[in-house]
Amino acid sequence: xxxxxxxxxxxxxxxxxxxxxxxxxxxxxxxxxxxxxxxxxxxxxxxxxxxxxxxxxxxxxxxxxxxxxxxxxxxxxxxxxxxxxxxxxxxxxxxxxxxxxxxxxxxxxxxxxxxxxxxxxxxxxxxxxxxxxxxxxxxxxxxxxxxxxxxxxxxxxxxxxxxxxxxxxxxxxxxxxxxxxxxxxxxxxxxxxxxxxxxxxxxxxxxxxxxxxxxxxxxxxxxxxxxxxxxxxxxxxxxxxxxxxxxxxxxxxxxxxxxxxxxxxxxxxxxxxxxxxxxxxxxxxxxxxxxxxxxxxxxxxxxxxxxxxxxxxxxxxxxxxxxxxxxxxxxxxxxxxxxxxxxxxxxxxxxxx
Amino acid sequence: xxxxxxxxxxxxxxxxxxxxxxxxxxxxxxxxxxxxxxxxxxxxxxxxxxxxxxxxxxxxxxxxxxxxxxxxxxxxxxxxxxxxxxxxxxxxxxxxxxxxxxxxxxxxxxxxxxxxxxxxxxxxxxxxxxxxxxxxxxxxxxxxxxxxxxxxxxxxxxxxxxxxxxxxxxxxxxxxxxxxxxxxxxxxxxxxxxxxxxxxxxxxxxxxxxxxxxxxxxxxxxxxxxxxxxxxxxxxxxxxxxxxxxxxxxxxxxxxxxxxxxxxxxxxxxxxxxxxxxxxxxxxxxxxxxxxxxxxxxxxxxxxxxxxxxxxxxxxxxxxxxxxxxxxxxxxxxxxxxxxxxxxxxxxxxxxxxxxxxxxxxxxxxxxxxxxxxxxxxxxxxxxxxxxxxxxxxxxxxxxxxxxxxxxxxxxxxxxxxxxxxxxxxxxxxxxxxxxxxxxxxxxxxxxxxxxxxxxxxxxxxxxxxxxxxxxxxxxxxxxxxx
Numbered sequence: 001x002x003x004x005x006x007x008x009x010x011x012x013x014x015x016x017x018x019x020x021x022x023x024x025x026x027x028x029x030x031x032x033x034x035x036x037x038x039x040x041x042x043x044x045x046x047x048x049x050x051x052x053x054x055x056x057x058x059x060x061x062x063x064x065x066x067x068x069x070x071x072x073x074x075x076x077x078x079x080x081x082x083x084x085x086x087x088x089x090x091x092x093x094x095x096x097x098x099x100x101x102x103x104x105x106x107x108x109x110x111x112x113x114x115x116x117x118x119x120x121x122x123x124x125x126x127x128x129x130x131x132x133x134x135x136x137x138x139x140x141x142x143x144x145x146x147x148x149x150x151x152x153x154x155x156x157x158x159x160x161x162x163x164x165x166x167x168x169x170x171x172x173x174x175x176x177x178x179x180x181x182x183x184x185x186x187x188x189x190x191x192x193x194x195x196x197x198x199x200x201x202x203x204x205x206x207x208x209x210x211x212x213x214x215x216x217x218x219x220x221x222x223x224x225x226x227x228x229x230x231x232x233x234x235x236x237x238x239x240x241x242x243x244x245x246x247x248x249x250x251x252x253x254x255x256x257x258x259x260x261x262x263x264x265x266x267x268x269x270x271x272x273x274x275x276x277x278x279x280x281x282x283x284x285x286x287x288x289x290x291x292x293x294x295x296x297x298x299x300x301x302x303x304x305x306x307x308x309x310x311x312x313x314x315x316x317x318x319x320x321x322x323x324x325x326x327x328x329x330x331x332x333x334x335x336x337x338x339x340x341x342x343x344x345x346x347x348x349x350x351x352x353x
Numbered sequence: 354x355x356x357x358x359x360x361x362x363x364x365x366x367x368x369x370x371x372x373x374x375x376x377x378x379x380x381x382x383x384x385x386x387x388x389x390x391x392x393x394x395x396x397x398x399x400x401x402x403x404x405x406x407x408x409x410x411x412x413x414x415x416x417x418x419x420x421x422x423x424x425x426x427x428x429x430x431x432x433x434x435x436x437x438x439x440x441x442x443x444x445x446x447x448x449x450x451x452x453x454x455x456x457x458x459x460x461x462x463x464x465x466x467x468x469x470x471x472x473x474x475x476x477x478x479x480x481x482x483x484x485x486x487x488x489x490x491x492x493x494x495x496x497x498x499x500x501x502x503x504x505x506x507x508x509x510x511x512x513x514x515x516x517x518x519x520x521x522x523x524x525x526x527x528x529x530x531x532x533x534x535x536x537x538x539x540x541x542x543x544x545x546x547x548x549x550x551x552x553x554x555x556x557x558x559x560x561x562x563x564x565x566x567x568x569x570x571x572x573x574x575x576x577x578x579x580x581x582x583x584x585x586x587x588x589x590x591x592x593x594x595x596x597x598x599x600x601x602x603x604x605x606x607x608x609x610x611x612x613x614x615x616x617x618x619x620x621x622x623x624x625x626x627x628x629x630x631x632x633x634x635x636x637x638x639x640x641x642x643x644x645x646x647x648x649x650x651x652x653x654x655x656x657x658x659x660x661x662x663x664x665x666x667x668x669x670x671x672x673x674x675x676x677x678x679x680x681x682x683x684x685x686x687x688x689x690x691x692x693x694x695x696x697x698x699x700x701x702x703x704x705x706x707x708x709x710x711x712x713x714x715x716x717x718x719x720x721x722x723x724x725x726x727x728x729x730x731x732x733x734x735x736x737x738x739x740x741x742x743x744x745x746x747x748x749x750x751x752x753x754x755x756x757x758x759x760x761x762x763x764x765x766x767x768x769x770x771x772x773x774x775x776x777x778x779x780x781x782x783x784x785x786x787x788x789x790x791x792x793x794x795x796x797x798x799x800x801x802x803x804x805x806x807x808x809x810x811x812x813x814x815x816x817x818x819x820x821x822x823x824x825x826x827x828x829x830x831x832x833x834x835x836x
């Protein structure tokens with residue numbers, strides 16, 4: 001290439017200073033668009049009424065910390081995974097356990113329900129993501145049909161099916177995310193860019209979109225194009241690990257929960273952070289976040305055993321929910337928004353409404 | 354080599370500062386708790402009243418009541434509800450920064466119970482992972498002290514018995530260490546000893562909690578790696594160095610951290626340039642958009658607007674879900690299809706209605722193409738090539754039975770892509786068709802009789818059995834009257 005000679009003259013230092021000046025320019029450009037704050041505009045929005053949410057179901061059965069959970073599209077079944085290697089599928093409406101499988105590793109940090117409801121995926125310290133078809137034959141051993149799909153070089157921190165049973169998106173402690181073909185186990189696309197462990201991911205809710213967001217120990221949240229593997233947007237305002245990311249229902253924004261004890265809202269069209277959800281009295285990290293159906297409420301589970309409910313638009317806390325007896329490690333709103341489920345290090349899961 | 358215990362004397366500010374600065378670099382520490390605890394003890398800036406309390410025949414040095422702590426938390430952290438303050442206080446206690454002087458269970462009560470502050474030496478951020486040998490030494494030395502207040506609790510006695518069995522062969526060594534510690538302790542001033550003994554006990558309450566209590570030293574394994582000394586030999590509380598100290602089962606980073614290369618920075622520069630060129634919306638526009646979306650959907654949000662007939666989780670009645678499963682959509686559901694094109698595409702029933710409408714206009718090929726491409730993206734890798742060919746033949750090839758209308762540019766790109774036959778072959782075409790449907794067919798569908806009828810469905814009077822019976826009786830009555 002003709003330009004290669006030019007590149008030889010660039011030193012690491014000169015490149016770094018170019019990058020720094022570009023960062024400055026970018027900040028300047030973004031600052032021009034900051035004509036108002038979200039909570040200021042939201043002053044005209046009617047305040048939410050008195051909030052009463054209670055535990056409606058308690059799921060007991062795990063022998064150790066619950067690390068992750070996911071809802072089935074049928075709005076009542078859930079899959080949960082635990083530190084002791086157990087993955088359980090429950091009908092959380094009746095609290096009955098329907099399936100259980102023991103993984104060969106401890107710390108199963110990720111689990112997901114397939115869109116069809118016919119399979120689950122999970123993984124953790126084994127560095128893999130495995131898919132288990134759910135069988136209703138009592139005689140069949142679930143573990144026998146296990147399929148190893150993803151292979152990372154460090155722990156699996158998160159996994160999610162795309163809108164099909166045939167593809168899985170994974171995030172890992174090896175600093176990468178990856179898209180896999182379930183049938184063949186082939187790597188379809190990998191996503192490099194995080195400077196440390198990736199702890200979480202969420203797929204954009206669009207019918208046509210091919211993007212997802214990830215959060216990591218490098219304090220960055222990154223938005224990726226699934227086709228090209230490129231990072232299309234990045235946000236770095238948190239002061240510590242980002243434990244959880246979740247899209248706002250319209251797909252135009254996403255929220256994050258971090259060890260810096262704050263949750264934040266980032267808008268993709270403004271390309272910046274647009275709200276911080278924090279309080280002086282909240283000093284423990286937020287482990288898991290999710291929006292209510294309309295996006296008005298943000299539920300966040302914390303390491304201080306509580307769940308805080310935030311008014312997304314006004315930025316204020318609407319309610320604090322006590323109940324768990326140890327850290328809340330995972331939290332998801334149900335597919336139709338009628339409830340949300342939280343999992344905790346106290347070995348239980350709770351469904352709230 | 355036995356190291357003496359560092360005197361955790363709070364009056365020696367340098368010690369506190371040294372420890373504070375040591376773990377400023379520690380990513381695991383919770384900076385906020387330690388700031389709070391330090392502020393709480395600072396009498397110059399309105400800290401809690403720490404005093405020596407006269408009790409019976411003796412004095413209780415350096416204590417503060419639960420009420421004082423709860424009040425302080427409420428005032429200084431702007432907490433309105435005392436329940437929240439008590440919960441936070443309990444957590445700070447459970448973490449080991451403050452402790453009740455007369456209880457092994459680390460919790461906080463809003464009453465006259467006395468608490469004492471933990472010495473920074475024993476703070477969790479010092480990355481303590483005390484071995485069982487240390488714990489054995491501690492319990493052993495407790496049995497050597499005759500004071501009533503230092504008697505072992507039942508669970509401690511059980512622990513000691515277990516440790517004696519486990520360390521049977523080196524118990525002599527442990528016993529000697531315990532004796533040495535007792536000697537060191539005896540040299541201290543009586544009041545100081547009271548304080549130090551309680552702090553030491555509280556340390557062990559954190560690391561060997563009462564059965565049933567939360568062990569707050571348990572770590573999230575994903576964060577373990579970045580501890581200060583993940584692989585170094587763990588330090589002993591009592592300065593004991595041992596050959597057989599076990600490695601903690603920490604999951605280690607298998608690859609080294611990469612140094613930033615020129616290529617990395619070039620990529621960053623490209624990325625930054627792309628961001629600068631990006632057209633972004635002003636905050637005011639973004640805020641309006643977020644508010645509009647939320648306000649539109651709030652009536653559909655069951656956690657804000659109670660669901661009709663009821664929320665299954667609250668009423669234990671699945672009627673809501675049964676209604677949603679039925680093929681007859683509610684007026685509310687039909688209204689939602691009008692919010693955005695994505696809404697109707699998301700809803701199976703909505704899609705079917707839209708497809709039926711398009712079929713009536715003999716223009717269903719666009720939607721069918723869009724659906725086929727969505728389906729293509731869901732296929733397992735091995736089936737992709739076949740499906741690409743099928744879609745091409747059905748919708749785009751010359752003479753295709755369901756020919757869609759693409760502009761020449763898009764058609765060019767697509768026919769090129771087909772040669773590779775990948776999952777994203779029809780991305781460009783799909784985008785065009787989506788935009789076309791959105792601005793044309795979707796808009797017409799919303800104005801159509803088919804949609805409008807569904808939207809007004811509830812307003813049509815549908816006769817139930819009771820209505821029919823009433824009508825029948827009325828008719829009969831009229832007939833009788835006429836006769």
